[in-house]
Structure formats: C-alpha cells, structure tokens
Amino acid sequence: MIYDITRPLFGGTAVFPGDTPVSLVETLSLTRGDSCTVSALTMSLHAGTHIDAPRHYAIGAPGIDAMRLDVLIGPARVVVVPTTGPIPLAVAQTWPLDGVTRLLVRTPASDTPSEVFDPDFAWFMPDVADYLGRRGVRLLGTDAPSVDEATSADLPAHKMFLRHTIALIENLCLRNVPAGDYHLIALPLKIIDGDAGPARVVLIQ
Template identity: 35%
Template structure:
C-alpha cells in the first residue's frame, strides 16, 4: 500500500508567516496556444512538505542538489509521539533502532490548513542520540524541528553537527507506527536552501 504523506499545494497552503505563499497560474491556455496548457508556480522552498538543506541555516552548509539521494529513499521508522509536548531520546526507549537510518515523528499537531501557533519541542539531544544509533534523516509532521519563534535553531544545528538531515511538513494522520519504505526526493535546484518533495511511504 502507498501512503501519500505530502501536504497539498494550493492557494490555501499554510506558509511560514511572511514567506512567499504558493501559487499556480496558467500562463498559456490550450485555447491560446492551440495545443497545450502551460502553468507556472511560485513558492518558498520551505512551503508544505520539504527538505531543509544545511545551507538553509548555515552559510557554509550543503545546498539541496549536493545532498546524497540515498538519504531520502529507503526504510523509515514511524514513531508515534502524539501525546508529547517535548520529544527526547527517552521517547525511543524500547524501540529497536539497530537497522534504522530514517525516523519520522508523528505528532498530529498540524492537521489542518492553518499555520500552527505552537508545536512540540524536538530536543537538541536527539542529534547525538541519532548519531549514536546511525540515524541520518529525521522527518516531522511539523513546519520546523525548532520552536516557531527560535532564532538560534538549536535543534537544526544539533542535527547537522551529528549528520542528521531534515524533512519537514509531513502528514502522517493515516499512518500507523512501524517500518515503511520512504521516498521523498528533493528537486535538483542548484544552490537552493531547500526543496518541496512528494513524499510517500510504502508498507
């Protein structure tokens, strides 16, 4: 079974306050061209379901086209943390992480088309914890892995320092905890700080 874990992109898609909203416009209609419809999109790189490149929060960090594609394809463990206001290494007690490279956190905090006012805290201690267990990708059903008002982005930096990449804006409502095969490939945009993705789970 395939689960589409991407948020819908349209004129109502929530965007980080002050960032570029998503829009799609028909540049040429079939009536005008005699053959095809041709549209254009405008969007922030961080709208809806997207990958953060390290360059997003560190000037010397890799840009989106430099990230290894194998990060975004392969087995992923969905972990249910829906009751948690703060997510720490203790929330992984009892889970076998020995074969896990990708973790997706299901918080169910952001389930509508309104940008959230508050999200759970993803503790920076997860960076070294994930490194210890060989985890290289963290996905969340949130617009950010840091508090919405954070300027220091401690969790972003902790994850980067420990070799963990970031996938944000997932929708995991219909997905039960467990192992799946993830595909969430970013676009090959030269020099970009992030990219929208079409993320799916198979399982």
C-alpha cells in the same frame, strides 16, 4: 500499499508567518485560446512537504542539489508522539532504534489542515537530536513545520542534526500511517544551491 505522506501545494498551503505563499498562475491557457496551458509557480521552498538543505541554516553549506539520494530512499521506521511542545529525551529513549537509519515522527501536526499554520507543534531539543545522531539516525522526518520551536531564531535542533549529518524532512502528513516499518522514497527537486527542496514523499508497506 503506498502511503502518500506529502502535503498538497495550492494557494492556501500554510507557510511560516511572513514566508512566501504558494501561487500558481497560468501564463498560457487553453481556455483563453492559447495552444496549451502553461503555469508559473512561486513559493517558498519551505512550503508544504520539503527537505531542508544544510544551506538553510549554515553559511556556505551544501544546497539541496548535493543531497545524498541513498539517505532519502530506503527502510524507515514511523514512531508516534501524541503531544506537542518539546519532545523529552526520555520519550526518544523509548523509541526502538536498533538498526534504524531513517526515522519519521508522527505527531498531532498530521491532523492540522494543510491551510493552517499551528505554532503549537512538537519539536526537538538539541539533546534529543544529539541522541538520535549517536544512535545512527541519518534521516529525520517530522509532520511539524520545523524541527525547532516555532519561535526559535538560532535553530539549535537543526544545527545539532547537521552536526550528525542527518537529513531533515518537514511538513509530512502521517495521518492514518500506523507506527511501524516501511520503505521510504523522498526526492527533493534538484534546485542548484536551494536551501530546501519541495518533495513528493511516499511510504511503501
């Protein structure tokens, strides 16, 4: 069984307020008499399901092309958080993390339509990010648009995850994915010095 946990990219894909929306324009078109159809894509690298590169939140840090692929492929555990707002450390401490290096967190954001940006999502405080890093987590995936609070300007959770060299996937869609263990494949586009990479992400059971 393969779960496609990727948000679709189309003109209506929700982005952070003010960020560049997705636009797909046919520069050549069979229906207009051209020899084939060719489209040009314009979008924020953070639209839809994507992997953040350290360059997104640290000057001079590596781009998405330098991401270690062995972190992005392998066993992963899905846990469920039924609430929005900050995820308490006490809740994170209940997650079964023994031997877990890839952790995906399913929150109410998975039920938000792909066209809707809802700033009321579950997010991580630095102490939770630090705890996950010390427990050996090397990849954190969330269905929310960010690991930090929507209004955050200094991105403390992003930076704490970076301190532990934890890769971040955002805007997953984990609806209908039960808590449990899977094989994760998450491959971002190889954009040189990209601050993120749109990715097709799947879980195999």
